[in-house]
Amino acid sequence: MNASPKKMAAIISGLQKHYVLKSETVRALRGVSFEVPEGDYVAIMGPSGSGKSTLLNLLGCLDRPTHGSFLLGDDDVATMTDDELSAIRASRIGFVFQSYNLIPQLSVVENIEVPLYYKGTLNSESRKRSIGLAAMVGLGDRLGHRPTQLSGGQQQRVAIARSLVNDPYFILADEATGNLDSVTTEEILALFQRLNDEGRTIIMVTHEDEVSVHAKRVIRLRDGEIQVDEPIKNRQVFTEEQIKEISKNASSESEE
Amino acid sequence: MLLFRTWKLGIRSLLLHPMRSALTVLGILIGVTSVIWLLAISEGISKEFQKQIEDLGAENIIIRSIQPPDESGGNFREIKAFGVSRADYNMINRTISTVQRVLPIRELPQKFAYTGNPNVKPINGRLVGCTPEYSEVTRLVISRGHFLTSQECESKSSVCVIAAQLASILFPSEDPINKQIFLPEKKEYFKIVGVLQPRNATAAIGGSLAAQDFSLDIYIPISTMRMRMGDQETKRTGGSFSIKSFELSQITVQVDTVDDVPKTAELVEATLRAKDPDRQDIAVVVPYELLEQAKTTRLMFMMFMCLIAAISLVVGGIGIMNIMLATVTERTREIGVRRALGAKRSDITQQFLVETITLSVVGGLTGILLGLLGPFVFEIARGGLESFAPNLYGLVPQVGRDMNPEIVPASIPVSFFISVVVGVMFGLYPAMRAAQMDPIEALRHE
Numbered sequence: 001m002n003a004s005p006k007k008m009a010a011i012i013s014g015l016q017k018h019y020v021l022k023s024e025t026v027r028a029l030r031g032v033s034f035e036v037p038e039g040d041y042v043a044i045m046g047p048s049g050s051g052k053s054t055l056l057n058l059l060g061c062l063d064r065p066t067h068g069s070f071l072l073g074d075d076d077v078a079t080m081t082d083d084e085l086s087a088i089r090a091s092r093i094g095f096v097f098q099s100y101n102l103i104p105q106l107s108v109v110e111n112i113e114v115p116l117y118y119k120g121t122l123n124s125e126s127r128k129r130s131i132g133l134a135a136m137v138g139l140g141d142r143l144g145h146r147p148t149q150l151s152g153g154q155q156q157r158v159a160i161a162r163s164l165v166n167d168p169y170f171i172l173a174d175e176a177t178g179n180l181d182s183v184t185t186e187e188i189l190a191l192f193q194r195l196n197d198e199g200r201t202i203i204m205v206t207h208e209d210e211v212s213v214h215a216k217r218v219i220r221l222r223d224g225e226i227q228v229d230e231p232i233k234n235r236q237v238f239t240e241e242q243i244k245e246i247s248k249n250a251s252s253e254s255e256e
Numbered sequence: 257m258l259l260f261r262t263w264k265l266g267i268r269s270l271l272l273h274p275m276r277s278a279l280t281v282l283g284i285l286i287g288v289t290s291v292i293w294l295l296a297i298s299e300g301i302s303k304e305f306q307k308q309i310e311d312l313g314a315e316n317i318i319i320r321s322i323q324p325p326d327e328s329g330g331n332f333r334e335i336k337a338f339g340v341s342r343a344d345y346n347m348i349n350r351t352i353s354t355v356q357r358v359l360p361i362r363e364l365p366q367k368f369a370y371t372g373n374p375n376v377k378p379i380n381g382r383l384v385g386c387t388p389e390y391s392e393v394t395r396l397v398i399s400r401g402h403f404l405t406s407q408e409c410e411s412k413s414s415v416c417v418i419a420a421q422l423a424s425i426l427f428p429s430e431d432p433i434n435k436q437i438f439l440p441e442k443k444e445y446f447k448i449v450g451v452l453q454p455r456n457a458t459a460a461i462g463g464s465l466a467a468q469d470f471s472l473d474i475y476i477p478i479s480t481m482r483m484r485m486g487d488q489e490t491k492r493t494g495g496s497f498s499i500k501s502f503e504l505s506q507i508t509v510q511v512d513t514v515d516d517v518p519k520t521a522e523l524v525e526a527t528l529r530a531k532d533p534d535r536q537d538i539a540v541v542v543p544y545e546l547l548e549q550a551k552t553t554r555l556m557f558m559m560f561m562c563l564i565a566a567i568s569l570v571v572g573g574i575g576i577m578n579i580m581l582a583t584v585t586e587r588t589r590e591i592g593v594r595r596a597l598g599a600k601r602s603d604i605t606q607q608f609l610v611e612t613i614t615l616s617v618v619g620g621l622t623g624i625l626l627g628l629l630g631p632f633v634f635e636i637a638r639g640g641l642e643s644f645a646p647n648l649y650g651l652v653p654q655v656g657r658d659m660n661p662e663i664v665p666a667s668i669p670v671s672f673f674i675s676v677v678v679g680v681m682f683g684l685y686p687a688m689r690a691a692q693m694d695p696i697e698a699l700r701h702e
């Protein structure tokens with residue numbers, strides 16, 4: 001998937017988000033513009049309260065901007081109804097949360113299928129696809145397990161498989177490694193890199209430099225505005241061997 | 257397919273808290289069971305009442321004599337006759353055209369003994385003077401021998417017909433036919449010519465609340481009774497005497513057709529009260545009217561029972577709502593996740609509605625099963641009470657002892673329907689509340 005005339009996964013221009021409170025209006029985003037080409041790997045950084053989560057919620061179609069436009073493919077999210085936003089989330093957005101957010105009463109494979117359930121394309125073929133994704137994240141032998149029976153790293157891998165099931169425009173990861181130890185963080189970052197190498201677009205929020213150096217590009221926010229938008233200079237890349245090694249360790253961990 | 261998955265998911269979510277779900281189901285279960293039981297019991301009671309009234313005969317009008325309260329103050333000299341008289345009887349018989357026949361009846365509480373069986377103490381029973389038609393009008397069934405004949409009445413013979421239970425007490429191992437019954441108070445003997453089959457008790461009449469019991473009756477010709485015993489009765493209570501005088505205890509008027517009953521009843525009443533409109537010594541009972549009243553009473557009774565059942569269902573519904581509100585709060589995060597993964601508001605509403613409906617339907621179905629067991633449970637409870645606490649059982653009214661709860665067929669679909677409606681009604685608010693949550697807020701919820 002080499003995008004020579006670069007196709008855009010998302011085009012954001014003049015994006016503003018205001019929260020109207022009783023006493024004041026909080027301007028969480030004050031006009032943010034950038035483009036995310038397909039296959040990009042973006043780290044969004046910035047101090048607390050700078051608007052990272054607000055931006056990510058807009059990118060994830062969980063909210064509508066106050067001003068500005070957000071083009072997802074050919075559709076402008078700013079003008080969509082609540083149900084249309086839901087439909088977009090079900091069909092073209094992949095979420096990975098800091099606290100995994102798997103549904104406790106569902107098994108691994110059923111958790112992976114949830115977006116398809118709301119998209120309405122659940123069938124035996126999609127079941128095969130979900131099983132394939134579970135295998136890809138190294139949990140092929142845990143299909144029937146419940147989230148409580150898995151470690152944090154394993155749960156996050158299920159969440160990543162879930163974010164891929166609807167073939168999304170991009171994966172949105174909000175502090176996806178925030179709850180994990182350094183070994184498991186490596187594991188998840190290696191998985192992200194593998195997905196990015198395969199052509200997946202990834203946008204992640206993080207405040208750790210060790211995490212952001214794995215991305216291709218960093219956007220730094222400050223007080224609701226973009227301060228810096230630049231490529232990562234010394235990008236840290238896992239080698240083929242490292243990825244193999246990590247995924248082997250990860251699956252042997254899941255064998256326990 | 258999708259709906260099926262929604263149900264499956266709903267059931268699994270409920271099974272995450274089996275105890276909580278079971279208790280919630282219990283609320284509806286009790287509601288539905290009580291709908292079915294209460295209706296079955298009210299149906300049983302009203303059927304029993306109706307049967308008792310029908311046994312009085314819908315085409316009959318019954319006039320009872322009522323002894324007025326004693327005003328003589330121990331002055332025996334003027335003993336006034338009370339109640340229906342032979343003159344009343346003749347008047348009704350002759351003047352009212354819609355009357356088919358009239359039965360004169362005179363009843364006396366009496367002791368009965370059989371001298372051939374000295375082991376048995378005299379039995380307190382009831383001596384009934386009547387005519388041969390009595391057996392037809394009251395639909396008596398003879399098991400041995402024959403009922404009183406007109407010949408026996410005309411000749412004023414000392415013959416009698418005895419009720420089944422009395423026969424079995426006085427003659428446990430002998431054939432009663434042609435045996436002599438002895439009346440120690442009257443020093444009279446009567447020859448048994450017939451034995452009746454057991455007869456059901458009938459509804460209370462003539463101001464008394466107790467159902468009429470016929471199990472210890474002896475029937476003799478009323479002509480014989482008049483000749484041998486007259487119209488006066490002397491009762492010795494403690495040291496003092498009391499004398500009362502009455503010609504008849506009751507007359508039963510049989511009307512041509514049921515349609516003529518109300519009109520005839522008015523005429524009878526008018527005839528009896530021609531001289532004294534305020535006479536207090538008679539009561540006119542019209543079983544047909546009682547029957548009509550019983551139908552209205554039944555309807556009211558049922559409505560009352562429905563109201564009680566409805567209240568218990570509402571209580572069950574509030575239980576459901578309470579639990580679902582707690583569940584929704586508890587699962588705020590799950591709701592946020594589902595919304596982020598593409599669930600529409602309507603999907604969330606549906607998910608929680610499915611859960612409440614599952615609870616209420618499970619409650620409804622088990623409630624119906626338990627409801628169907630109602631008559632058995634009732635039977636067992638009654639049997640248990642009878643054998644383990646006879647004193648308590650004695651306090652149960654006659655109707656309660658005789659009636660059988662009868663499942664009202666309509667109560668099953670109705671209670672099921674109601675339980676579903678309750679589930680939807682009380683589930684809707686929590687489900688909508690879940691759906692109205694802001695997904696971002698919900699995701700942030702701890």
Ligand SMILES: Nc1ncnc2c1ncn2[C@@H]1O[C@H](COP(=O)(O)OP(=O)(O)O)[C@@H](O)[C@H]1O
Pocket residue numbers: 019021026027028046047048049050051052053054055
């Ligand atoms: N729902 C909200 N209502 C009001 N103010 C909000 C809301 N969400 C965020 N804000 C405000 O918007 C600003 C940006 O918040 P946020 O996007 O969460 O920052 P970050 O994720 O970078 O810490 C903050 O000042 C925050 O207080």
Ligand SMILES: [Mg+2]
Pocket residue numbers: 052053
């Ligand atoms: Mg934040």
